[in-house]
Amino acid sequence: MTISMHWIDAIVRRFEGVGWAVLATCAVLMPWFGIEQPMAGPVGEGFEVLDAIVTGAMLAAMVAQIARIIQAPPAEHITIRTASWLLLLALCLIAGRLTWILATVGDVHMTVTMAGALLILAASVLLHAAGRVIYGNPG
Numbered sequence: 052m053t054i055s056m057h058w059i060d061a062i063v064r065r066f067e068g069v070g071w072a073v074l075a076t077c078a079v080l081m082p083w084f085g086i087e088q089p090m091a092g093p094v095g096e097g098f099e100v101l102d103a104i105v106t107g108a109m110l111a112a113m114v115a116q117i118a119r120i121i122q123a124p125p126a127e128h129i130t131i132r133t134a135s136w137l138l139l140l141a142l143c144l145i146a147g148r149l150t151w152i153l154a155t156v157g158d159v160h161m162t163v164t165m166a167g168a169l170l171i172l173a174a175s176v177l178l179h180a181a182g183r184v185i186y187g188n189p190g
Contacts, residue, residue: 102159108173109146115180122184
């Protein structure tokens with residue numbers, strides 16, 4: 052397991068510059084390309100499977116964040132502890148709202164870019180929480 056983690060670490064560090072370019076493109080330029088229409092009418096309609104995947108990912112991220120908070124060291128700095136609780140609150144609100152909409156309406160009407168953004172957020176929380184729970188608090 053250690054060898055593969057070193058390999059992944061080397062790849063991530065090598066392509067970090069590309070990551071900044073992708074970040075700038077997605078965060079700054081992508082919304083202005085007009086790829087998706089504004090949320091009105093049937094935009095996002097019919098993607099129930101994607102809605103369910105995103106909702107499941109957000110619920111999993113919420114559970115992972117709870118585990119991360121429970122496993123936090125007792126002397127964890129208050130800013131990190133507060134940030135962890137605020138992230139958990141945001142995840143609960145998002146996951147709760149998505150679950151409620153799916154249960155009552157059956158279709159969230161979420162655009163593909165919004166679904167992608169929430170999946171990336173969930174993956175980030177899952178990776179961060181898993182890293183903290185599995186490898187502990189390095190600092």
